Amino acid sequence: MKFFVDTADVKEIRELAETGLLDGVTTNPSLIAKSGRDFIEVVKEICAIVEGPVSAEVTALDAAGMIAEGTKLAKIAKNIAIKVPLTWDGLKACKHFTSRGTMVNVTLCFSAAQAILAAKAGATFISPFVGRLDDVGQDGLQLIHDICEIYNQYDAFTTQVLVASVRHPIHIVEAAKMGAHVATLPPNVMKQLAQHPLTDKGLAAFLADWQKTGQKIVA
Numbered sequence: 001m002k003f004f005v006d007t008a009d010v011k012e013i014r015e016l017a018e019t020g021l022l023d024g025v026t027t028n029p030s031l032i033a034k035s036g037r038d039f040i041e042v043v044k045e046i047c048a049i050v051e052g053p054v055s056a057e058v059t060a061l062d063a064a065g066m067i068a069e070g071t072k073l074a075k076i077a078k079n080i081a082i083k084v085p086l087t088w089d090g091l092k093a094c095k096h097f098t099s100r101g102t103m104v105n106v107t108l109c110f111s112a113a114q115a116i117l118a119a120k121a122g123a124t125f126i127s128p129f130v131g132r133l134d135d136v137g138q139d140g141l142q143l144i145h146d147i148c149e150i151y152n153q154y155d156a157f158t159t160q161v162l163v164a165s166v167r168h169p170i171h172i173v174e175a176a177k178m179g180a181h182v183a184t185l186p187p188n189v190m191k192q193l194a195q196h197p198l199t200d201k202g203l204a205a206f207l208a209d210w211q212k213t214g215q216k217i218v219a
């Protein structure tokens, strides 16, 4: 499973990239607004930090507008994935870009039917929002299960399932069991994946015993 980080905070991206565990970045208009920075400038900076796909989202609602915006965004760097919403116009723009070799992330997916359309439009990534479905009393992980099952039936569907709107590590573990290709995680959830109280407790005990030996591995 590839890990993308879902943020436009360059400092956090740099810190996570240093771990070698980061495969890409997703941004959206809300995350750009939160960063308080210029969209093009911040995306350019992110693309220079991370080698993998960096999603930059269009804001036009019509296909022609999305194509104009996406064309400009694609020029920022080779690793840009144009993010388009799952609407008819978004699907048209998706087809436009993928047939020209530009990566596309189709976002705001809330149903398996929508995911089928994205695959048919040649999307590089489909982003089903698990947390937002859970928030309205639906089962976000069930959607990941359904999309993985459907995509697995057809060799022609090469779209990668990108688990989005992740709220906690269980979303990641369950989606990984289903074979989802990618997850985009808020930085705090990525850090939570490493945490376990028994790890902390065990480490404290080992270090206390080690101190008693008076030894040093490196003098």
Ligand code: E4P
Binding pocket: 006, 026, 027, 028, 107, 127, 129, 131, 132, 164, 165, 166, 184
């Ligand atoms: C995906 O690419 C989106 O940026 C993101 O995962 C949305 O998550 P949220 O529901 O926490 O805003």
